[in-house]
Amino acid sequence: MAKPKVAFYWCASCGGCEEAVVDLAEDLLKVVEAVDIVFWPVAMDFKKTDVEALADAEIAVSFINGAIRTSEQEEMAKLLRRKSGLVVAFGSCAHLGGVPGLANFHNRETIFERIYRDIPSNDNPQGTVPQTTSTVDGNELTLPEFWDTVRALDQVIEVDYYLPGCAPPPDLILEAITAILEGNLPEKGAVLAPDKSLCDTCPLADSKPDKVSMKDIKRPHEILADPEKCYLAQGLICHGPATRSGCGERCINANMPCRGCFGPTKGVKDQGAKILSFLASIMGLENEEKMTDEEVQRLIDQIEDPAGLFYSYSLPVSLLRRKKAV
Numbered sequence: 001m002a003k004p005k006v007a008f009y010w011c012a013s014c015g016g017c018e019e020a021v022v023d024l025a026e027d028l029l030k031v032v033e034a035v036d037i038v039f040w041p042v043a044m045d046f047k048k049t050d051v052e053a054l055a056d057a058e059i060a061v062s063f064i065n066g067a068i069r070t071s072e073q074e075e076m077a078k079l080l081r082r083k084s085g086l087v088v089a090f091g092s093c094a095h096l097g098g099v100p101g102l103a104n105f106h107n108r109e110t111i112f113e114r115i116y117r118d119i120p121s122n123d124n125p126q127g128t129v130p131q132t133t134s135t136v137d138g139n140e141l142t143l144p145e146f147w148d149t150v151r152a153l154d155q156v157i158e159v160d161y162y163l164p165g166c167a168p169p170p171d172l173i174l175e176a177i178t179a180i181l182e183g184n185l186p187e188k189g190a191v192l193a194p195d196k197s198l199c200d201t202c203p204l205a206d207s208k209p210d211k212v213s214m215k216d217i218k219r220p221h222e223i224l225a226d227p228e229k230c231y232l233a234q235g236l237i238c239h240g241p242a243t244r245s246g247c248g249e250r251c252i253n254a255n256m257p258c259r260g261c262f263g264p265t266k267g268v269k270d271q272g273a274k275i276l277s278f279l280a281s282i283m284g285l286e287n288e289e290k291m292t293d294e295e296v297q298r299l300i301d302q303i304e305d306p307a308g309l310f311y312s313y314s315l316p317v318s319l320l321r322r323k324k325a326v
């Protein structure tokens, strides 16, 4: 019997999701035995024309990582959608827009200005920025269009399942592949991770006070965090209350607060707003005395880059989506 065809593709992301597949280690061999990988540009020499030559829906499942930032990524996502029975948004950037989505606080013009002209280490006296077409020695060269706005995968194509995380952990990847191969999948649109908050599974949960009161907000490099005490109780912002569990508490176990890469649980529309409202509810004094306006402002001023912090992974799918384009 023919093995199910599988594709992997990389859009706007750091490459960590590709490494996560390799992190399956010897389990990768089991996957390779069970499926026929028909497209995986980072690891195997297939071309776009190989995908185009397949019948529509001939690929059983495509795992697409990364956000959509360029015309090429959009074109490939649409091609793989047409050729695939199932599409899985693989990792935070495909799922939520991820860290590349923070670029939605800017637009193409300001990004190009900064990257190609302003950075002091640049050597670009003509101020050249990427062009979609240019002629070199009489030959026309083309580059994909760089969009103003970064989008999550489901803002461009229909997505069947979401595998969260920066990057998704190997156990969840293997579970997802096994579920797909066995046809043992949850309802369409599901996030393939537990629907409970990280605080529910956090090893520090017992030290999380019922009423956390924050008198000072610190950044991780400003204190030596106690690895056995809930970070919120130490004045460190932790996104655990607004984040889905399933990562194996990777950051917590490395003595770092969570930054929310698994996205929110099912009932939460806007992860950043949820973190903000949670923090607003716990900021205060131990004896619940009312804070003065000055004390509140002092706490707010201690939060460095609040929008970037609260929406570290989810700006493109948030209610804000992007800074107003000018």
Ligand code: SF4
Pocket: 198, 199, 202, 203, 204, 205, 208, 229, 230, 231, 232, 238, 239, 240, 241, 252, 257, 258
């Ligand atoms: S707030 Fe962070 S450190 Fe505290 S229990 Fe939740 S996930 Fe753990």
Ligand code: SF4
Pocket: 165, 166, 198, 243, 244, 247, 248, 249, 250, 251, 252, 257, 258, 259, 260, 261, 262, 263
């Ligand atoms: S602790 Fe938070 S940021 Fe770290 S891997 Fe888990 S969900 Fe992602």
